[in-house]
Amino acid sequence: METTAPPYPQTGRNVPTRARERAAYDRATVHAILDGGYVCHLGYVRDGAPVVLPTLYARSGETLYLHGSTGSRPLRGADPGVAVCVTVTHVDGLVLARSAFHHSINYRSVVVQGTAYQVTDPREKAAALDVLVDHVVPGRAADSRPANAKELAATAVLRLELAEVSAKLRTGGPNDEPEDAQLPHWSGVIPVATGYGAPIPAADQAAETPLPDYLKPGAPRGAA
Template identity: 50%
Template sequence: MDAETQALPRDARHRVDRTRARARYDRASVHAILDAGMIAHVAFSVAGQPFVIPMLYARDGETIVLHGSIASRLMGELADGVPACLGVTHLDGLVLARSHFDHSVNYRSVVVFGRARAVGDADEKAAALSRFVDALIPGRAAESRAADRNELAATQVLRLVIEDASAKIRSGGVKGNPADLALPHWAGVVPMRTHYAAPQPEAGLADASLPPSVRGLLAANEAIA
């Protein structure tokens, strides 16, 4: 058992009990995995009925920015501060073993516990949406129009405070049964990457040249190809 896990009480809601060596509790690991993602699954319960909603998100310091329609009942429940749990996972590779039992995947995941609060101040809401856009693609907020008064009024913006969080990471190769080494089956890792395709400009653009944010995204995409 590692020191960080050992320091957590057994009933800590974010304690990882299975494959503890893969657990990380430091904020740097948690933030890095959150920052690399765009989609989170947000779970909470209303009157005994559990819900899980896939949502775009952005980390902003020790909070996670979520947004949706002001008319959404579930967004309203979250805004009331019910206990919530948010999960993000990245798949990094298929781990193919000689046995069915030892097949796996390499991954990075985070589970966050906290409560959300509604952002009511118009300036704070506009800043949160700007941060949201820049989380999708850095620099994009400055290249596009900010939300107007009507759009802000129609949008529910939430900040979910990161109260507790744990990361879990699996990397490396096959961890199989030594008795299987003589079997004639191929084993190894097939890495997985996310790549962006060629941008498709909207019809009727006066200037179809790519903005800096998109050029930067494509450059980063080429660097990891």
């Protein structure tokens, strides 16, 4: 089980220089943060300069799959492999202190560093795309037309193993200075949450098409 698996090793690159007490390396924490989102930021070096791109991702065991286009320069350069840094962040609250200096954010984040490889095996590629679709909306992959050969050729998928990984989290209220406790400014936390609205059918949707069970109120919505 994930809770009994050893934590990710600490390295010279995944130990933060500030607020080390907020870092976590256990797999349950890392996986929960990754599974709670579906947009990551993919960083790499292009022509000697850093580039960061937002893209869709999904976790399958100890592997991250990253979605992209075959026209994307980092994906074209992912054979035999490209050094990347992938980040995922959730904002849980705005922390308002009595002093401007101590304002902060409650968050959960994961940083994954390593070498990403382009998925070239057709069966793994098709399976990875199903994982990506179902990560966003569970059950959707089986309820949509699979990609055809032309679409698969135009789609790229990167594979990144979870090896050099760290999580970092902040929770709780503001860290006001004792001498500021009597100042007349409001201090506390404004919670931040992501929600889903009611599904809106396509303009050309046939009126008799039923709403799938996986989209009805109360059904899992994947990452949240």
